Amino acid sequence: MLKEFKKFALRGNMIDLAVGIIIGGAFNSIVNSLVNDIIMPLLGLLTKKIDFSNLFIPLDGKRYDTLQAAEAAEAAVIKYGLFLSNVLNFVIMAFVVFLLVRWINKLQKPAPAAPPATKKCPYCYSDINKEATKCPHCTADIDK
Numbered sequence: 001m002l003k004e005f006k007k008f009a010l011r012g013n014m015i016d017l018a019v020g021i022i023i024g025g026a027f028n029s030i031v032n033s034l035v036n037d038i039i040m041p042l043l044g045l046l047t048k049k050i051d052f053s054n055l056f057i058p059l060d061g062k063r064y065d066t067l068q069a070a071e072a073a074e075a076a077v078i079k080y081g082l083f084l085s086n087v088l089n090f091v092i093m094a095f096v097v098f099l100l101v102r103w104i105n106k107l108q109k110p111a112p113a114a115p116p117a118t119k120k121c122p123y124c125y126s127d128i129n130k131e132a133t134k135c136p137h138c139t140a141d142i143d144k
Contacts, residue, residue, distance in 0.1 A: 031093045039092065040085060055081025 008014065040052060056067050057078040064070035070077050118127040124138040133142055 027096075028093070031096060032089060035085065035089045035092055039088070043088075052081040052085050055079075055084070 044052070054067050056064075056070060057080065058064055058070050059076040059078065062073075062075065064073065064075065067077065067079065067081075117130060119130045119132075120126070121128050121135040121138060121140065121142065123140040124135060126135065126137040128135055128137070128142070134140070135142055
């Protein structure tokens with residue numbers, strides 16, 4: 001069983017997946033920093049310093065100045081500001097991944113097209129093997 005597990009764990013796909021998960025975690029922290037430390041403050045300036053992390057709706061009908069005050073009072077709240085921040089984070093991450101994949105695809109050269117394995121019969125226009133000397137459909141002799 002240990003040999004089977006070792007064979008499974010050391011397959012190329014598993015190692016690629018593990019590397020992808022590790023890089024994805026590091027990439028997530030970079031994008032979180034981009035959103036929280038750069039984009040959200042700029043967005044706050046454009047929206048007259050609205051702090052998205054402090055946007056919430058208390059469900060108990062009372063008014064609280066900050067999210068921390070509502071949480072200290074143990075009030076149930078809808079944290080739509082944090083939700084908006086997470087949606088923005090997702091959109092930015094998806095866009096950056098799109099740009100990376102696009103860039104990587106441009107770096108890779110396309111594989112050369114395989115030569116055709118068939119040709120057309122000059123008499124019946126059926127697809128036949130390129131090495132054929134007689135058409136299997138119309139039985140005509142084919143010149144190479």
